[in-house]
Amino acid sequence: MNLTLRIWRQKGPEDKGRMVTYQVDDVSPDMSFLEMLDVLNERLILAGEEPVAFDHDCREGICGMCGLMINGDAHGPQRGTTACQLHMRQFSDGETIDIEPWRARAFPVIKDLVVNRNAFDKIIAAGGYITAPTGSAPEAHSTPVAKANADAAFESAACIGCGACVAACPNGSGMLFTAAKVTQLSLLPQGQPERYTRVIGMVDAHDEAGFGGCTNAGECTVVCPKGIPLNTIGRLNRDYLAATAKRGDTPGT
Amino acid sequence: MDLFIEGDPIADTKAPEGPIETRWDRRRFEAKLVNPANRRKMTVIVVGTGLAGGSAAATLAEQGYQVKSYCYQDSPRRAHSIAAQGGINAAKNYRNDGDSVHRLFYDTVKGGDFRSRESNVHRLAEVSVNIIDQCVAQGVPFAREYGGLLDTRSFGGAQVQRTFYARGQTGQQLLLGAYQALERQIGLGNVEMNARHEMLELIIVDGKARGIVVRDLVTGEITTEMADAVVLASGGYGNVFYLSTNAKGCNVTATWRAHRKGAYFANPCYTQIHPTCIPVSGDHQSKLTLMSESLRNDGRVWVPKAKGDDRAPRDIPEDERDYYLERIYPSFGNLVPRDIASRAAKNVCDEGRGVGPTKLGVYLDFADAINRLGRKAIEAKYGNLFEMYERITGEDPYEVPMRIYPAVHYTMGGLWVDYDLQSTIPGLFVIGEANFSDHGANRLGASALMQGLADGYFVLPSTIANYLASGPFDKVEASHPAVVEARADVEDRIQRLLAVDGDRTVDSFHRELGQIMWEHCGMERSEAGLRKAIDEIRALREQFWQRVRVPGDGEGLNQSLEKAGRVADFFELAELMCIDALHRGESCGGHFRAEHQTPDGEAQRDDEHFAYVAAWEYTGTGEPSVLHKEDLKFEYVHPTQRSYK
Numbered sequence: 001m002n003l004t005l006r007i008w009r010q011k012g013p014e015d016k017g018r019m020v021t022y023q024v025d026d027v028s029p030d031m032s033f034l035e036m037l038d039v040l041n042e043r044l045i046l047a048g049e050e051p052v053a054f055d056h057d058c059r060e061g062i063c064g065m066c067g068l069m070i071n072g073d074a075h076g077p078q079r080g081t082t083a084c085q086l087h088m089r090q091f092s093d094g095e096t097i098d099i100e101p102w103r104a105r106a107f108p109v110i111k112d113l114v115v116n117r118n119a120f121d122k123i124i125a126a127g128g129y130i131t132a133p134t135g136s137a138p139e140a141h142s143t144p145v146a147k148a149n150a151d152a153a154f155e156s157a158a159c160i161g162c163g164a165c166v167a168a169c170p171n172g173s174g175m176l177f178t179a180a181k182v183t184q185l186s187l188l189p190q191g192q193p194e195r196y197t198r199v200i201g202m203v204d205a206h207d208e209a210g211f212g213g214c215t216n217a218g219e220c221t222v223v224c225p226k227g228i229p230l231n232t233i234g235r236l237n238r239d240y241l242a243a244t245a246k247r248g249d250t251p252g253t
Numbered sequence: 254m255d256l257f258i259e260g261d262p263i264a265d266t267k268a269p270e271g272p273i274e275t276r277w278d279r280r281r282f283e284a285k286l287v288n289p290a291n292r293r294k295m296t297v298i299v300v301g302t303g304l305a306g307g308s309a310a311a312t313l314a315e316q317g318y319q320v321k322s323y324c325y326q327d328s329p330r331r332a333h334s335i336a337a338q339g340g341i342n343a344a345k346n347y348r349n350d351g352d353s354v355h356r357l358f359y360d361t362v363k364g365g366d367f368r369s370r371e372s373n374v375h376r377l378a379e380v381s382v383n384i385i386d387q388c389v390a391q392g393v394p395f396a397r398e399y400g401g402l403l404d405t406r407s408f409g410g411a412q413v414q415r416t417f418y419a420r421g422q423t424g425q426q427l428l429l430g431a432y433q434a435l436e437r438q439i440g441l442g443n444v445e446m447n448a449r450h451e452m453l454e455l456i457i458v459d460g461k462a463r464g465i466v467v468r469d470l471v472t473g474e475i476t477t478e479m480a481d482a483v484v485l486a487s488g489g490y491g492n493v494f495y496l497s498t499n500a501k502g503c504n505v506t507a508t509w510r511a512h513r514k515g516a517y518f519a520n521p522c523y524t525q526i527h528p529t530c531i532p533v534s535g536d537h538q539s540k541l542t543l544m545s546e547s548l549r550n551d552g553r554v555w556v557p558k559a560k561g562d563d564r565a566p567r568d569i570p571e572d573e574r575d576y577y578l579e580r581i582y583p584s585f586g587n588l589v590p591r592d593i594a595s596r597a598a599k600n601v602c603d604e605g606r607g608v609g610p611t612k613l614g615v616y617l618d619f620a621d622a623i624n625r626l627g628r629k630a631i632e633a634k635y636g637n638l639f640e641m642y643e644r645i646t647g648e649d650p651y652e653v654p655m656r657i658y659p660a661v662h663y664t665m666g667g668l669w670v671d672y673d674l675q676s677t678i679p680g681l682f683v684i685g686e687a688n689f690s691d692h693g694a695n696r697l698g699a700s701a702l703m704q705g706l707a708d709g710y711f712v713l714p715s716t717i718a719n720y721l722a723s724g725p726f727d728k729v730e731a732s733h734p735a736v737v738e739a740r741a742d743v744e745d746r747i748q749r750l751l752a753v754d755g756d757r758t759v760d761s762f763h764r765e766l767g768q769i770m771w772e773h774c775g776m777e778r779s780e781a782g783l784r785k786a787i788d789e790i791r792a793l794r795e796q797f798w799q800r801v802r803v804p805g806d807g808e809g810l811n812q813s814l815e816k817a818g819r820v821a822d823f824f825e826l827a828e829l830m831c832i833d834a835l836h837r838g839e840s841c842g843g844h845f846r847a848e849h850q851t852p853d854g855e856a857q858r859d860d861e862h863f864a865y866v867a868a869w870e871y872t873g874t875g876e877p878s879v880l881h882k883e884d885l886k887f888e889y890v891h892p893t894q895r896s897y898k
Contacts, residue, residue, distance in 0.1 A: 012809060030534040032645075038539055038760070045758045045804050045813065053810055055327060057500040059540045061641065062425055063331040078644070085644050110471055111810045118448070121328050125440035129433035130392045134312040134710045137383070137390035141347070144401030154394040154419060157426060161330055188392050 001027050001093035005040065007052055008100040010109050017109070019098070029089035033076065034059060034066065036088055037099075053112040061085040061225065064160030067167065068113055069100040074164035074223040082162060082225045102167035106174065106210040117163050119209035120177060127201030128181040130190050149187045156183040158226040165220035165228075171212030176220040178206050179236035180228045186239055196243035203240055256787070256832045260879040263868060268372035268672040273889055274354070277376040280672065281715050285722035292317035294725045296480040297717070298465055300452045300507050302329030304424070304702060305685025306486025307431035308709030314438035316714060318721075321478060322435070322444055323467060325451045325502055325815075330432040333488060333500040334705060337424025338545035338638070339408060340416035341388075341702040343381040348405060352413040354378045359890055361700060364410040364590055365665075365693020366842035366858065367892040368520070370866070370885065372672060373690045380707040385417055387710055391430040395419050408698040409546055410590035410897075416699045421545050421638045427702055431709070451815065452507045453746075454739045455483065455514045455681065458729050462511075462681035464736065466743045470815060473808045475743055477736050481724045482680045482717060485511060486709065489664035489686040491524065493823045493830065494775070495767025497661035498530060498543040504819035505826050508668050508687050516676040517868035517881060519669035519689035521826065522834035525696055525843050526776050527662030528594035531645055531655075532614040541660040542645060544617070545638055546698040549587045551622035551631065552655070554578050554594070556615050560605035566616055566654050577601055585897040592695045592843045592856075593897060595659035599776050600854065602658075609656045618654035659776060663701060665692040665843065666833075669868040669883075673716035674708060677868075682717055684708035689866070694842025747807045750817045755800035759816045762797050766790065766820070766827060774831050779847040783835040787828055791875070794824040825874055832869075832878065839863045851894075860892050 002025045010017030024040050031039070034056050041051035057065040061082040068083045070076035076086045091097065099113065107115040145153075157180070165176040182199050185191035191198075207213075214233055221230040269276045269283070287295070295318055299310040302324040310322045324332060344357040357378040362369060385403070389395065395417050396404040408416040419426040438444040449470040456464035456477060464479040487507035491497035512518045529544045555576045557569055577597060579586045589597075598615050601607065608614050623631050628651060632639070639650045646656070667689040668676050674690070676683050685705040692700065729736060773779075773786035797820070805811045840849040840856035841863070849857045866883040 028535055028537060030647075031537045032539070035537045035539050039537060042758050042760060045802060046756070048804070050804055051813060053812055057326055057331055057502050058333060058336045059501060060336055060498075060542045061644075062336050062422065063326070063333070063500060065326060065331050080640070081644055085641070087644065087647070089647055114810065117327055121330070121436060121439070121446075121448075124330075124433060125436040129437045130390065131437065132387070132390035132434070133315040134308070134387060134434075134714070135383075137386040140345070140386045140389040141402055143389065145397055146401050147397050147399050150394055150397040150401075153392075154396075154426075157394050157419075157429065158422065160425075161328065184394065185392050188394070190390055190392050 001029065001088070001091070003027055003091065004096040006096065006098045009052070009112055012111055013108055027088050029087070031088045032059065032084060033070070033086040033088065034084050053114050055114050056084055059084040062160060064162040067102050067162050067164060069102065069167060071098050074102070074167045075225055079222070080225055080227055102163050104166045104172035105212070106172060107163060107166060119211065120161050120163065120174065122209055123174065123178055123202050123205045124181065126205030127194070127198035130185060131194060132190070143189055145188060153184045153187040156180040156228060156232055159228050160226055162225065164223045164225060166211065168219040168223040169212065170217050170219065171215060173214045174206050174209070174211040175214035175233050175236070176224065176228055178202050179232035182236045182239060183232040186235065195239060196246055199236060199239040200243050200247070255877065257836065257877045258879050260870065260881050263881050263883040266370065266671050266883060268370065273371060273375045276372050277379055284715060284719035287718050287721050289317050291725070293319065295319065295721055296321060297482050297484060298323070298478060298480040299484045299486060300465065301332065301486035301488060301687070302432070302435065303332035303334035303486060303488060303685060304428055304431060304705030305709040306484070307332065307428065307435050308706050309484055309486060309684060309713050310444055311431060311434035311438050312710055312714045314443035320438070320444040321447065321480065323447045323450045323452055325470065326448060328448055329435055329446060330429060332428060333503055334428045334702070335425045336500065337702055338421045338543065339547045340406065340418035340423045340699040341384065341427065342408065342415050342697070342699040343385045343417060343703065344378055344415060345382055345385060347403060348414045350413045352415050356413065357381060357415065360411050361691070361697060362693070362890040363895060364695055364697040366695050366856070366895055367693065367860070367864070367887065367890070368841050368885065369691055369693030371887060371889055376712065377691050377704060377707050380711045381703050383711060384703060384706045388427055388430050391434060393419065393426045393430045406547060407550055407588060409549065409588050409594070410697040418547070421547070421635065424702060427706065431706070452487070453510065453743045453818065455511045456736055456739045457514055457678060458733060458735045461679045461726065463726070463729050466739050468743070471810055473811065475740060477731055477740050479729045481721060481726050482682065484682045484684060484713065484717070485668065485687050486684045487687050489667065490823070490826055491661045491664050493766070493827050494661040494770045495763050496533065496538060496541050496771070498527060498541050501540060504822065506819050506822045508683070509822040509826055511668060511676065511678065511681060513871050514678065515871070516678050516681060517669035517870055518666070518829060519866050519868045520666035520833065521830045521869065522774065522837060522844050523665035523694050523842065524661060525591055525663040525665060526595040526659045528591055528598055528659050529617060529657045530660035531642065532609055532611060532658040542641065543660070543662060544642060544655065544657060546591070548617060548635060548638060551634070552587065552617040552619050553621060554587055554615055554617055556601045556606040556608060566608070566618070575601070575606070582897045589897045590695060590697060596776055596845060598659055614656040614658045616654040617657045619650060620654070623651065663696055665689065665694060665696055669866070673719065674713055675716070675720065680720060682713055684713050694844055746818070747814065750801070750803050750814060750821070751807060753798065753801050753803070755802050757800045757802060759801060759803065759813055759820050762793065762801060763816070763820045763823070765793060766823060769793070770827055770830070774834055777845050777847055778834045780835060783831045786831045790824065790827045790831065797821065797824060829869060829878060833867055836880065837863055837867065864892070
């Protein structure tokens with residue numbers, strides 16, 4: 001099939017950036033979306049132009065490195081799918097496709113479609129862990145976990161940290177990402193000792209990094225390639241409320 | 254042979270003597286310690302943040318060392334360990350099915366076709382049980398039974414259920430555990446994290462590894478980073494084949510640069526071709542996707558009995574199907590080890606019985622399992638894998654059998670290390686897939702995660718202390734001639750790549766190199782093929798340096814430049830892989846030489862002449878490498894013809 005692409009080109013953080021139109025012909029429906037971009041880039045290089053910079057690595061939907069706004073949808077039209085796993089059979093011949101980077105205050109553009117998501121790492125560093133230095137662990141079976149809790153923890157732990165939730169959110173909030181980790185760890189008995197300091201640390205880091213607040217728009221969970229449920233944010237809010245009460249604060253101040 | 258020179262054998266691997274189950278304890282007791290006040294004064298560089306690198310960096314920081322960590326991805330959480338699906342082995346014997354440390358040790362040595370070091374493998378099996386404890390404490394959400402205890406499943410090459418798993422995302426969950434431990438240390442200021450940085454050279458001062466040259470992939474800035482010891486955890490080199498299940502960025506540069514500086518490269522020809530990957534769909538293919546080995550627990554592999562049978566799979570009656578693994582290997586059936594399953598698939602396709610549009614595929618059929626257990630049970634076990642398959646192929650595996658074909662997945666070879674995981678360069682340690690140590694000529698499923706975490710959490714943090722006990726070493730200034738030279742080499746190489754300005758892209762060269770390697774150094778190798786490959790690689794390498802086009806400059810983010818440097822190193826490695834494969838005149842594990850097979854087509858080992866590790870010393874590009882042999886002694890597992898029949 002033949003496609004028209006309108007791609008965001010931006011030389012660097014200081015450049016203003018603009019959409020540039022490219023024609024790509026003979027696209028196979030079996031190609032992945034990124035393979036289609038590879039074809040364009042090979043052509044641009046041979047024509048003496050700069051190829052389009054985009055992040056990608058595993059190309060099997062698990063590393064979370066790729067992230068494109070495709071026709072205004074984070075990761076494109078197919079639900080539950082990262083851009084690298086999106087295949088061209090989802091598009092039709094003659095279509096025009098807009099491709100843009102994640103747009104959010106906390107994710108500044110580095111070049112073209114590549115953004116800086118270091119803010120996510122900062123949220124994890126502020127409490128998204130269980131303190132268990134190597135060598136200190138008790139025998140694994142000394143801590144049984146009810147299967148329902150283990151399964152629910154897994155569901156939240158499936159987050160790949162791609163940032164689609166932030167890109168889709170009208171407020172540029174990273175709350176689904178934060179809540180996924182809070183939920184995983186607070187469902188497990190091992191996570192209880194740090195349960196309340198964790199949620200405060202992570203939410204504070206989230207706010208400091210420039211993410212917006214959550215207003216329950218729910219766009220995040222729709223685009224999430226791993227289907228992280230919106231109720232994780234409810235769980236985060238309950239833990240946050242309990243944590244601030246324990247600390248003696250008034251929530252929201 | 255004019256391609257290499259034989260040098261002195263390797264005399265000492267530093268493995269302690271005595272009963273095998275006491276060796277690791279004794280090594281740890283005899284190793285020197287570093288007191289906590291001195292640890293703070295020492296810096297360790299860790300390159301790579303996968304299971305091995307992430308766990309090592311976190312653990313070293315917990316112990317009090319200053320750690321500098323590097324990865325080429327935008328975050329340490331993205332290292333390719335994250336894509337491991339199936340599980341992690343551990344000798345917990347929770348199933349009471351006869352497992353033990355000794356059995357895991359035995360299975361691993363046998364699975365590696367008697368080409369690994371007994372002492373290392375035994376240590377791996379011992380440490381395996383601690384890994385599960387560690388990961389559970391971190392909150393890794395392993396699959397559990399209704400009683401709240403951990404579930405396990407079977408994997409290839411074993412008859413016990415010792416594989417712990419987190420649905421089809423075990424690697425992801427284990428890596429996130431290590432990543433979170435690492436982030437905690439970053440938050441505490443004990444680890445300096447440098448994401449989007451690539452190591453391009455090793456710095457050696459007075460015979461010791463003392464630092465690395467890195468390029469900041471965002472700004473293009475080249476810097477030299479100094480330390481008291483350097484740890485490489487940079488993964489495997491499967492991308493030399495262009496198409497593999499590795500992430501696109503996986504590369505050999507860190508280990509190859511160290512090899513060029515004197516670290517021996519061991520068994521480079523040992524490549525694992527995984528039997529269950531989604532077949533190639535066309536010339537645009539940029540990578541291959543694995544379908545977890547765990548699928549072989551319930552899926553049955555078959556092809557039509559007749560050549561060229563083009564009927565839809567469901568129209569082929571039961572008695573016209575050949576469940577060839579069950580037929581040839583009745584005791585292990587669909588759960589034979591990877592090397593055997595891959596070669597069997599190749600054989601039936603070579604016979605003209607392959608399926609799918611390219612005829613390079615076999616069926617992996619779940620119809621029986623769905624009938625027996627119900628669709629729900631299959632969904633719970635493999636749901637995410639089935640979805641992934643459908644997204645890529647557009648076919649529903651609940652209705653139509655999957656089509657699979659072998660693909661390059663893992664490299665058992667890597668930098669040579671002693672029992673302490675130290676390379677032949679003092680102060681340079683190598684862990685995880687980047688070293689050669691534990692899997693011999695074939696890795697068993699669910700053992701890569703075990704080895705990565707064993708090295709990173711438990712082995713390296715003990716053994717590196719013995720080296721650092723003689724530190725802190727004298728500070729090395731950026732003006733030191735060795736540092737200046739390493740940096741100049743990196744800058745010069747970048748300028749040379751940019752200056753060619755030819756008429757072919759980096760990818761076009763990489764693809765062509767991959768085809769040569771797959772054709773001649775893939776599932777089946779022969780003397781004539783390997784000799785041809787060496788000539789072709791040399792000619793193509795020359796073309797590369799005359800005709801490659803790398804657009805842009807070195808001043809900022811330039812993904813073509815990154816790729817060009819990696820492919821240039823793959824060209825050199827590819828030649829050494831072929832030489833290694835050529836010199837090893839036997840078949841073992843993943844290395845199958847057409848000239849060396851039993852009458853029924855199985856790998857024929859030659860223990861008399863080849864029961865050794867081939868450790869190669871670099872002497873210059875195009876110059877013959879020097880072969881150093883480390884003889885393998887088997888005191889506990891007696892080498893036999895490996896049989897899974």
